[in-house]
Amino acid sequence: MRGIPLPLGPATDGPRTTTVEDSGGGAVVRRSVLPSGARVLTEAMPGQRSVSFGCWVGVGSRDETQGHHGSTHFLEHLLFKGTRRRSAMDIAAAFDAVGGEANAATGKEHTTYYARVLDEDLPMAIDVVTDMVMSAVLDEDDFSSEREVILEELAMNDDDPSDVAHERFAEVVLGEHPLGRPIGGTPETIRAVGRDDVWAHYRQNYEPRHLVFTAAGHLDHEAVCAAVQAELERAGAGLPPAAPAARRGGGTVSGAQRGRSLVVSRPTEQAHLVLGCTGVTATDERRFELSVLNAVLGGGMSSRLFQEVREKRGLAYSVYSFNANYSDSGYVGLYAGCSPAKADQVARLMLDELVRLAEDGLDEEELRRGIGQLAGGLVLGLEDSGSRMSRLGKAELVHGEFTGLDTALARLRAVSAEQVRDLAAELVDRPRSVVAVGPFEEDHDFSGVLS
Template structure:
């Protein structure tokens, strides 16, 4: 368990994290991680689905769950005065979910509808297509929620096995940030475990809630490291705009050069003053949205440039984006431009860490990925230590790597040069 006290706050964000995601599934079990996320809200021996929903709504806060490719999280932001009840509810859901077979069949239809909604969103399709293109046969290529056909055949027994083998320590991490002290949260968690009938154990696996153990691995087991696949894909859709995503291999989570990476992403495509925004949108009027994107995993990362434009502007946008990327690699940024980006990043870091949810997220990811926690002042100093030469060198390194291009939208003659 890992917590952070934020004096003066009347609220707390608490989450139970599982160090497993869709990446850890096989072809046969694809979709079970996301399906299980849904099922944990469907009832325990002492609470039905409506009671769980009402208990979360009563606090007036924010409660939800997320499934990602390497993580799953169940969280709630509530008043400190409601934290004991919410903690007990989350622990009960994670450790005592009914996982009823009839509820499983009903929820199957809900998830298929969710996937259909995602398939209607060109942006979701674009990013899924890009992952499928660059990761090939690797598990990271699959959508987090799997496909409709995979959900149709997913067995109830697969869900039960996934829960029994995955939702156990050391994969489980409890993280909290807000107005409660560490000792207060620890007491609430101990009480919640007792109320849930698991005490300090789930099966034969003890919950280690006494302290954080960053970098412990959390029982993930060995993972196959992916290899970036270059290429081009185009999903033709009847839309007004053409979605464009071009990119290459980037940096993994916790990479030593991550602060240089952050400066590069922001300078090239991280805001209204970024090079891509100014060049593609302001100077040429070729697109409304254009920005840099990055995905980071334990052992791999991707760097990309996203844009949405009319089909006839597609090639010009790609060419201009590559030109700006190359200019950053070949021409060292000025001191004034670097100072402006450092100021932007420093401000966004400090403002972001005023959120208890952001701090809870940071604590959990630090614990799971084994990244040392740094104070806001230390983070700012790390950003300030980045040099213009480092940014230019990294841009050149990324530019030299194999690239891929994904398109979603009307037919268009767009390619990487």
């Protein structure tokens, strides 16, 4: 059972609108392609008094060229600094005055600017967010001051050993792949990048055909389309006809060709360990099987890692598993924070649980509990308009299909114990890496858990 395909569609003289899903009770998902190639997806939630609105740009840190690393995240900061019509204070005050909130997030494959407001303030949110995205000025003084802010942000992240472990894990597992680079760049690249570099990145990628506008809550689809179109035209970008930019192509999972052990020596009280390998892509049908595997292995208090490492042995306070999926790569990781003296033992125990799942599989009770955890989380998450808004953006940019709640639940419930075991066995056979951050000598040997 698949979701509903979202074809890109040609540019037209007016919005090309389709009803993607009508689940009854007034909850309707609609999608339009504007003449400029911009796409608008909405989900009507009649019982809400709020609306979450977002503008998605199909470009992330992986798309940066040499010398521009960190430009995408830098630009995210700068778009809040002012436009041709608004100052930074004007942008902030617009949302504060109505009790709303606005923010942004840079990912490895897309960037999002979003807001949550009362339904009556949606026209304002569309105006301000679209103005930010389409009419930024990137003032030289703002650029210089924001560089210092970003350097402080990078320093803050570097002070968190758990963040360091996760970031370096992506690097060692994905190897030379652009997805292995840190989203925010490094202090060296941020100091080196110039205003003209970021401006070139902005002008090249922030065009209507690259944009996806999503909204969920108490709204009218046609009114949202009309407001977006009007704001694009005000910015001088809504009239030239164009086809939507092609979605990012998929491919087979790529990563490092051999496992690697990396030790980052830090004077911390705890050791932070991440062990894992490449996973599956964002469009791989096995992503549902991987979700169940993750839930069973380290997704909650009843998971194998939590029970074995924390409850039975008391070796860690925080222990879990995770996965990340991209268009042509992905990874699976097991994390634990523990005493440095116990690090080798904990790393071995985490690996043993993955191997045991691959060799012995799981029983029906574990399978039922894992699926139930995911199903409940999915349903509860969709009570929030922001989650629904995000689901629309990912459906359009990442998956190329919209998966309604009933379909998503059916896919989860179709996962079998045999499928989970087979996927675990495949993961065990892949090149395996480990990252450790803590008070270790840099030649500390974790090779015992490598493949």
